[in-house]
Amino acid sequence: MQRLLQFTLDLFDLEPASATENTKTSEPKKPPALVSPAPTAIENIANEQNHPPAQTLEQLLAPATYRHPAASREALLEGTVVGYQFRRGKRRTIGFSVGAEGLVVSAPKWVPLYEIDKAVQEKSGWIVKKLQETRARHDRMESARIEWKDGTTLPFLGEQVIVVIDPRHAFGGVGGELKNTAASSAAVLHTGAGAQNTSLPGVAELTLHIALAHDATPEQIRDSVQAWLMRQAKRVFTERLNHFAPHLGVQWRKLSLSSAGTRWGSASADGSIRLNWRLIHFKQSVIDYVVVHELSHLRVMDHSPRFWDTVRTVVPDYAELRSQLKEEALPRW
Template identity: 40%
Template sequence: MTSQPELFRNSSPNLPDGLRLRTVATEHGLITLTLARSRRRSIGFVIGTEGLRVTAPYWVSLKQIDEAVVEKAEWIQKKLAFWRQRNAVADQAQQSWLACTQLPYLGTTISIDIDTGSKVPRFDGDPFSPQTQDTLWLALPHDATAEQRSAAAAHWLQTQALHYFDLRIHALANSAGLQFQAWRLSRARARWGSCNSNGSIRLNWRLIHFTPDIIDYVIAHELAHLKQMNHSDRFWHQVGIILPDYEAAMQKLKTTDMSALPALQT
């Protein structure tokens, strides 16, 4: 059996008082965990960025805890593998921000760099018609941290999203003779857009990574809800009135996982 890879955030043995590291041998490999005691009535398992944490009642013996880990070993190892991969991707993304990097913007890959002599960010191309050779220059010191670079890029992208989406939502609404109450940016983790019964629309700012046809589709989708607060045939007919030939953009968006987008500080 091989030991569990040390790819978790809190792999140091310097744990807070009341916590202890423990390793359990199972047929699925060694499992290292952080053990905590509490007044809870049963053994609890939590797997996340810092690995496996087991919380057990004071009266449960170590042997019983080990047996519970062995029983759930296959599930535990699958979850640990998922979080190791997620942590590795996050670490890689973090490191990439320490050097010149790239970002998808309106369907094009632009470069990101730092201009230490500038007080505001600048884009050396057409902000609404970017080209692959264009660069976003962040107004940061040369020793800016990865978090500062990421946050500055996210702020610029959100500003561009605010302006670009505003142009498109008014253009599409006007062409279809529709009126909405208001709209704003969203930071939702699992939704590209929404529209409530009061006519207020929210658009996920991360849509700014995508091509204009996908952005138009999401906007048309939410505008159609002004007429049909459902996904009936009448609703999709309304989407087609607002944006003919929307199907290709819809299919492209369906294959996009939000977790695959750049990990930006917001």
């Protein structure tokens, strides 16, 4: 029985038995090294990989939240917490608008708050949908942020353009030159001050050669590309204004480029037109819609049905183009 017990103990020994184990002079066996408990080992691996802490059940079940930076009121709409900016003014009805910052609710001065709350609830489906679309568009724009380096890509008139750092020449003092690499090497799209209009339908691949040294900083590349794009924007916008003004029976007097974050254009009664230079990223049909939109304001200075009828006479599919303008994600500068 004693031998059987010894055999059983030997099976669980971590070290092989010594040949002199049963002698009186043998040293006592050392206990096996302790192994870290499994939870500790798992925790160490997690810490080494810098995994973010797991969300709690409360965090996972928390409602989605949309909050305007200037929010003054809050509502729970279809399980979504919406903090919105509330404004009173000289208007006849309650109005809703969803922009990059969130929801804005405007109401006449005489409408009580309980009626405004009721109107917000009745409009909840539309509000939540627009907020979700706006956030998704913002996320797409963030993912499209440009990394300013040789070989980066960006849209120009609806076509993807590859930026090439080319220190060999100054491109006639205009800082850049657009080339169609899908065609022959002689097919160069000159876009200097005296260039003719160049349309780009169906171009497979374009390269924008910028006159910079190969060790140019990201800021230098960005500034050079922006300067080139703004020159092209001024040229294209001027041409499209001259093209559409006679169709609408109006005359514009001055064009200015803007860098507004959320506004594509504006028009003044004196014939001044302001257009966002970033429109040059869009295809020409979208640019044409914005140009016609602003020129139409020289006839109708509001957004009444008469205004949209004026736009429709020149751009029948303006609604589709307007939707593209809102939904398409432009690169972040």
